[in-house]
Amino acid sequence: MLTLGIMTLNLENEQGYFTEMAKRAEKYNITCFRFIPSDINPQSEMIRGEEFDCNQEIWKHKLFPLPSILYDRCFYGEDFHSKQCKAIVDWLKTKKSVQFLGYGLPNKHKLYEALSRTSLAPYLPKTVKITSSEMVQQLCQKMKRVILKPINGSQGNGIYLIEKTDKFWKVKTDKTEYQATRSFANEMQLINWLDRLLHKKEFLLQPYLPLINEFNQPFDIRSLLQKTELEEWSIVGKGIRTGKINGIISNLSAGASVSDFDSWIKTIPFQKRAFINDEINDILENLPLILEQFFPPLFELGVDIGMAEDYSLWILDINSKPGRKVVLHSLPELSDYLYESPLLYANTLLKRSQLTHEKTLSD
Numbered sequence: 235m236l237t238l239g240i241m242t243l244n245l246e247n248e249q250g251y252f253t254e255m256a257k258r259a260e261k262y263n264i265t266c267f268r269f270i271p272s273d274i275n276p277q278s279e280m281i282r283g284e285e286f287d288c289n290q291e292i293w294k295h296k297l298f299p300l301p302s303i304l305y306d307r308c309f310y311g312e313d314f315h316s317k318q319c320k321a322i323v324d325w326l327k328t329k330k331s332v333q334f335l336g337y338g339l340p341n342k343h344k345l346y347e348a349l350s351r352t353s354l355a356p357y358l359p360k361t362v363k364i365t366s367s368e369m370v371q372q373l374c375q376k377m378k379r380v381i382l383k384p385i386n387g388s389q390g391n392g393i394y395l396i397e398k399t400d401k402f403w404k405v406k407t408d409k410t411e412y413q414a415t416r417s418f419a420n421e422m423q424l425i426n427w428l429d430r431l432l433h434k435k436e437f438l439l440q441p442y443l444p445l446i447n448e449f450n451q452p453f454d455i456r457s458l459l460q461k462t463e464l465e466e467w468s469i470v471g472k473g474i475r476t477g478k479i480n481g482i483i484s485n486l487s488a489g490a491s492v493s494d495f496d497s498w499i500k501t502i503p504f505q506k507r508a509f510i511n512d513e514i515n516d517i518l519e520n521l522p523l524i525l526e527q528f529f530p531p532l533f534e535l536g537v538d539i540g541m542a543e544d545y546s547l548w549i550l551d552i553n554s555k556p557g558r559k560v561v562l563h564s565l566p567e568l569s570d571y572l573y574e575s576p577l578l579y580a581n582t583l584l585k586r587s588q589l590t591h592e593k594t595l596s597d
């Protein structure tokens with residue numbers, strides 16, 4: 235019997251996803267557990283978490299040893315519990331007795347550094363790690379509009395557009411309900427504000443690109459990539475996220491709406507359509523293979539691609555713990571597959587490790 239442990243920071247998170255997955259596990263001879271990394275006893279390595287009972291279709295409290303395969307769905311913040319769990323997950327990744335479905339990705343800056351040395355470099359907005367407030371002020375003076383984003387990504391939170399106009403420095407950020415704007419009359423005021431912001435966390439700076447549609451709404455193409463049971467990458471689905479008029483970001487947390495990719499691509503002038511479609515698919519086919527040359531194996535990726543007014547494409551963000559909302563909303567027929575794919579891949583990993591084990595024994 236294969237044991238699959240789903241790790242989360244809170245047992246209330248992603249209830250629907252985990253339960254629907256667990257309901258389908260029995261037919262693959264998999265038992266599903268879910269737990270919080272900090273609930274592992276470091277001495278005994280026993281875990282106080284929950285096991286899914288397939289007959290009653292409910293999660294039940296249980297004390298169990300480390301499952302053989304782990305599915306990491308921990309979304310970290312800046313708080314103590316996140317830091318504690320991240321350290322435990324990093325320790326688990328070094329253990330030979332457990333395998334992760336995917337080993338995750340480093341922060342946005344490390345990703346940029348790796349990818350900027352590959353064939354995907356032309357699709358990356360120029361990115362620098364911010365080391366001082368003065369650096370932001372100087373780059374903004376030069377580029378007129380820059381975007382600041384937390385190095386660790388936070389689902390659209392903490393993204394700032396800074397604009398230099400003749401008289402002012404303007405800072406804008408999208409909240410769920412509204413856009414917050416502040417103006418600074420001089421450099422000193424801006425620098426004071428930046429000092430406080432940069433004190434909280436690390437940020438990256440990029441040129442602000444006009445990734446907007448004809449209605450001045452920011453939008454992007456959100457794709458879900460996963461490995462199949464044959465260990466080949468597949469583009470599971472693509473959807474379009476469209477933010478608010480005059481907004482900055484196209485994250486769902488900022489109130490963006492979802493629509494389907496096929497209808498969107500038809501809005502692109504006919505002469506350009508096939509070319510853009512091919513270019514998007516090219517990026518999505520190459521990206522996971524390139525990432526796995528730099529980083530440990532992955533199972534799934536959420537990729538955000540922006541398109542500027544001049545039809546140029548930009549890789550904005552790559553998530554190794556992607557949400558499923560965009561794909562489920564635009565392609566609901568995929569829902570069954572999305573609940574099964576982690577189980578199928580877990581099975582593949584198990585078979586592979588058994589084969590390696592048998593080979594080692596017969597060597």
Ligand SMILES: Nc1ncnc2c1ncn2[C@@H]1O[C@H](COP(=O)(O)OP(=O)(O)O)[C@@H](O)[C@H]1O
Binds near residue numbers: 440453484
């Ligand atoms: N350089 C940029 N220029 C213009 N808009 C951007 C830029 N970078 C990101 N955005 C917008 O902000 C959104 C969030 O940025 P992203 O890097 O994906 O951060 P997060 O990790 O918070 O999702 C993007 O989906 C896009 O709409």
Ligand SMILES: [Mg+2]
Binds near residue numbers: 538
């Ligand atoms: Mg993003």
